[in-house]
Amino acid sequence: MTIQHRTVDIEAAxxxxxxxxxxxxIAKRFGVSRNVIVGIAFRNRAFFPEKQRSKSTRPHKAAPAPRKVETRKPYTPHEREPVPVNDYDVRRLPYAKRLEDLLPGECKWPLNSGGPYLFCAAKAAGKYCEHHQSRALASQRITKRGQA
Structure with missing residues (x-):
């Protein structure tokens, strides 16, 4: 059979x-592509008996070991302990506001841990007033030291 200007002898193949x-x-011996030989074998099935398919040569992927339930920590959305209340927070409580009542430029530090949540509402340059900004930075430093 002549394909791609080359001759492939079906009987020899x-x-x-x-x-x-x-x-x-076989394709290398005849100087054609593998697909040519596959096509010839498909069209001339009488000459090309079906081969036994071998199992995959890929290594068997082992199933991962089941996780032990005892070793898992239960999910808690807030893993860090809340920042403890101090005297400043207690003094700010009468002036505290709910989140929807806060205006721009007021401190958004939560003063209590139950509903309705109340926030500091002192004058602030950013998210927090000076006092709460320093507490936030101090708690970050403590957290970073604990991780190291």
């Missing part, structure tokens, strides 16, 4: 096929 050579190896 079928003998190589029966000798258990792969389509790629």
């Amino acid at each position: 079928s003998k190589l096929w029966k000798d258990d050579l792969s389509a790629s190896q």
Whole structure:
């Protein structure tokens, strides 16, 4: 058979096929692509008996070991302990506001841990007033030291 300006002898190819050579190896001998040999084998099934398919050569992927329930920590949305209340927070409580009542430039530091949540509402340059800004930075430093 003439394909791609080359001649592939079907009988010779079928003998190589029966000798258990792969389509790629047969293609190299005839100077054609693997797909040409596969196509010829498909069209001339009488000459090319079906080969036993071998199992995958990929290594078997082992199933991961089941996780032990005892070793898992239960999920808690707030893993860090809340910052403890101090005297400043207690003095700010009468002036505290709910979140929806806060205006721009007021401190957004929560003063209590139950509903309705109340926030500091002191004058602030950013999110927090000077006092709460320093406490936030101090708690970050403590957290970073604990991780190291």
